[in-house]
Amino acid sequence: MMPVNHPPSERLLAYATGAADVPLRLLLETHLSFCPACSREVGRLTAPGGTLLEAVPEEPVPAGLFERIWAEASRHEPPRPVEGVPLPASVLAELPPAEAWRWHPVPGSGSRTARLVREAPGGCGLFLVQMKPGARFPRHAHRGGEEGMVLAGGVWDRGRFLEVGDWDSAPAGSSHELRADEKEGCWALIREECEDVKLTGWRGVLQRAASLLSH
Amino acid sequence: MEEDGALLGAIARGSKAAFQSFYERHAGRLLGYVLRVTRDRSLAEDVVQEVFTAIWQKASSYQAEQGTPLAWMYRIARNKLVDRWRRGPPGVAWASEAERPVLALVQADPELSMSLERALEGLSPEQRQAVELAVLGGYTHEEAATELSVPLGTLKSRIRMALRHMRALLTE
Numbered sequence A: 001m002m003p004v005n006h007p008p009s010e011r012l013l014a015y016a017t018g019a020a021d022v023p024l025r026l027l028l029e030t031h032l033s034f035c036p037a038c039s040r041e042v043g044r045l046t047a048p049g050g051t052l053l054e055a056v057p058e059e060p061v062p063a064g065l066f067e068r069i070w071a072e073a074s075r076h077e078p079p080r081p082v083e084g085v086p087l088p089a090s091v092l093a094e095l096p097p098a099e100a101w102r103w104h105p106v107p108g109s110g111s112r113t114a115r116l117v118r119e120a121p122g123g124c125g126l127f128l129v130q131m132k133p134g135a136r137f138p139r140h141a142h143r144g145g146e147e148g149m150v151l152a153g154g155v156w157d158r159g160r161f162l163e164v165g166d167w168d169s170a171p172a173g174s175s176h177e178l179r180a181d182e183k184e185g186c187w188a189l190i191r192e193e194c195e196d197v198k199l200t201g202w203r204g205v206l207q208r209a210a211s212l213l214s215h
Numbered sequence B: 001m002e003e004d005g006a007l008l009g010a011i012a013r014g015s016k017a018a019f020q021s022f023y024e025r026h027a028g029r030l031l032g033y034v035l036r037v038t039r040d041r042s043l044a045e046d047v048v049q050e051v052f053t054a055i056w057q058k059a060s061s062y063q064a065e066q067g068t069p070l071a072w073m074y075r076i077a078r079n080k081l082v083d084r085w086r087r088g089p090p091g092v093a094w095a096s097e098a099e100r101p102v103l104a105l106v107q108a109d110p111e112l113s114m115s116l117e118r119a120l121e122g123l124s125p126e127q128r129q130a131v132e133l134a135v136l137g138g139y140t141h142e143e144a145a146t147e148l149s150v151p152l153g154t155l156k157s158r159i160r161m162a163l164r165h166m167r168a169l170l171t172e
């Protein structure tokens, strides 16, 4: 089944060019693993990078570099899939192992959250949310923007039912509540932007501008 | 290039031989690219090591829809470089902020009423490519000019024209 709701195209551009911060990058990469349409768009946007690499003159590689790389790589086995949470290997490789995820229950809601990634202080975070079948995630306001997607099951948000791979965003200052699918519950991956995102440099500026503009 | 796709498939299944073949095919150009960005040989070799380690771990996530294996490798390398750059100095030498005209554009118009996306749509295909690569993409002007096979001067004038056009749209 193809996702119906997709990230805005400036998000894909940010991903393709390296302008996305780590939580956004991982969130987009997860969406791409479900979405051939966005994958093709990213492929189009990154094609110049591939052509560039083909054109770059080769540099002589020092002897022994492969052995060094192999010594390092073979210590990092490809990540094992996590039962029930369909995160792609490319994302799992950037996360702490599932055993180390620290879960926090949301009191009285049948939901729990774990922060997977945190950018430097003042930055944003990537969260995993699990909701039991029929669970309600209580109404909450966002000081910063929120973007996320459904990993498994489904969820009602502001009158829309979102299914696997569907992208969703809530602008800063908005509030909403969520209700998980009655049968399957819901797993979601969410990027929360803190109130004072202070990324440095033009990427930060562009990113803030993009998020301002997309609402 | 089909061979690269097959190699990634074998790497995903855990083949060290395929991993070594992929390395032998592409380590030289990857090092060439990273060295151009970092201008520091030992740093560049570290980045190459990180990229290949990531390739080993992530090969099973490679999808042909997302571009050629080389484009995929480029994206991994670019992300590793950006991550180092974000962690701050000492690190990767990047072109100065002054060369990033979008910064000035955005700072000048904090209350932009029109999306960047729509502004980009108003450009000619040549201008749009130039802006995507050199302004939004973080390519150096030289890289973008090579990429688009145009002289550096032509690229710079396309960017200038495009930004003037975008600014006009964005401040309407």
Ligand SMILES: [Zn+2]
Residues within 6 Å of the ligand: A003, A005, A006, A007, A031, A035, A037, A038, A039
């Ligand atoms: Zn999509």
